[in-house]
Amino acid sequence: xxxxxxxxxxxxxxxxxxxxxxxxxxxxxxxxxxxxxxxxxxxxxxxxxxxxxxxx
Amino acid sequence: xxxxxxxxxxxxxxxxxxxxxxxxxxxxxxxxxxxxxxxxxxxxxxxxxxxxxxxxxxxxxxxxxxxxxxxxxxxxxxxxxxxxxxxxxxxxxxxxxxxxxxxxxxxxxxxxxxxxxxxxxxxxxxxxxxxxxxxxxxxxxxxxxxxxxxxxxxxxxxxxxxxxxxxxxxxxxxxxxxxxxxxxxxxxxxxxxxxxxxxxxxxxxxxxxxxxxxxxxxxxxxxxxxxxxxxxxxxxxxxxxxxx
Numbered sequence: 144x145x146x147x148x149x150x151x152x153x154x155x156x157x158x159x160x161x162x163x164x165x166x167x168x169x170x171x172x173x174x175x176x177x178x179x180x181x182x183x184x185x186x187x188x189x190x191x192x193x194x195x196x197x198x199x
Numbered sequence: 200x201x202x203x204x205x206x207x208x209x210x211x212x213x214x215x216x217x218x219x220x221x222x223x224x225x226x227x228x229x230x231x232x233x234x235x236x237x238x239x240x241x242x243x244x245x246x247x248x249x250x251x252x253x254x255x256x257x258x259x260x261x262x263x264x265x266x267x268x269x270x271x272x273x274x275x276x277x278x279x280x281x282x283x284x285x286x287x288x289x290x291x292x293x294x295x296x297x298x299x300x301x302x303x304x305x306x307x308x309x310x311x312x313x314x315x316x317x318x319x320x321x322x323x324x325x326x327x328x329x330x331x332x333x334x335x336x337x338x339x340x341x342x343x344x345x346x347x348x349x350x351x352x353x354x355x356x357x358x359x360x361x362x363x364x365x366x367x368x369x370x371x372x373x374x375x376x377x378x379x380x381x382x383x384x385x386x387x388x389x390x391x392x393x394x395x396x397x398x399x400x401x402x403x404x405x406x407x408x409x410x411x412x413x414x415x416x417x418x419x420x421x422x423x424x425x426x427x428x429x430x431x432x433x434x435x436x437x438x439x440x441x442x443x
Contacts, residue, residue, distance in 0.1 A: 148240075148241065151251040151252070151254065152245060152250040152251035152252075153250070153251075154250060154251050154252040154316055157252055157255065157312045157313065157315060157316050158251060158252060158254055158255055160312055161255045161258050161259065161308075161309040161312050161313070162236075162240075162258060164258075164305065164308055164309065165258040165262065165305055165309065168262075168301050168302070168304070168305045169414060171301065172298055172301055172414070172418045173418065173421075175297070176298075176418045176421035176422045176425070177421060179421075179422055179425040180421050180422070180424050180425040180428075182425070183424070183425035183426070183428035183429045184425075184428055184441050186428070186429065186432060187428045187429075187432045187437050187440075187441045188441050188442075190432045190433065191437065191438050191441070194433070
């Protein structure tokens with residue numbers, strides 16, 4: 144890959160941080176959504192287990 | 200049409216549809232974003248005025264568009280929930296808010312980094328920038344308001360109302376560059392007539408926009424599953440859903 148690509152015509156210090164921050168935001172969105180869904184699933188399972196314990 | 204609309208009021212249907220759609224959205228997002236990145240960074244020619252700095256558009260414009268789209272989705276879902284008393288509307292609104300807030304932050308940061316070499320400053324109290332910043336505050340307000348009440352139903356209603364009121368900011372953001380003198384450039388793609396970009400620059404941009412929309416769809420579906428589970432914890436169908 145040519146050095147011209149990485150230097151972005153002298154604008155590298157503005158262009159690459161934008162793309163890096165975009166990657167960070169997309170990765171955070173995926174991570175936090177998965178975490179939120181997993182936590183909700185765990186809470187629902189706990190709630191069901193407690194309900195089953197109360198019935199028996 | 201109404202049958203389909205009423206189906207959306209059913210939590211198991213919404214949960215199942217969100218679970219089924221997530222992988223498709225993720226694959227489509229990966230494909231379109233990959234094409235957009237490669238074509239935009241490596242193959243699109245530099246702009247005759249802005250040089251390679253214009254490539255920031257490939258993350259800035261899609262994130263700005265998505266900040267408005269996610270807000271509109273949130274407000275419309277909140278309105279549906281208030282008018283028709285469909286609880287899933289509040290779930291969609293709650294799921295959309297943090298994603299929209301993150302896209303708004305991304306639009307502001309990338310815009311700021313683009314502004315430095317083009318305008319000579321990271322920030323100006325320009326109508327477009329200021330109204331986008333207000334959008335971020337609206338997102339933060341909606342998210343905070345939802346969790347500020349002990350009764351979740353009251354929090355949902357208050358957040359939906361604020362979301363609907365804040366919707367007035369969406370056309371202000373879009374038309375701010377036409378209504379007031381602005382440092383920000385005018386519309387490049389979303390305007391009447393031909394886009395002011397050649398195809399080699401435009402296709403990667405449209406691909407990135409599509410990719411961000413698919414990505415939003417995927418993350419919305421994942422968060423929506425969590426929202427539905429949180430709200431329907433006691434329901435019988437949840438037993439089968441969480442054990443699968």
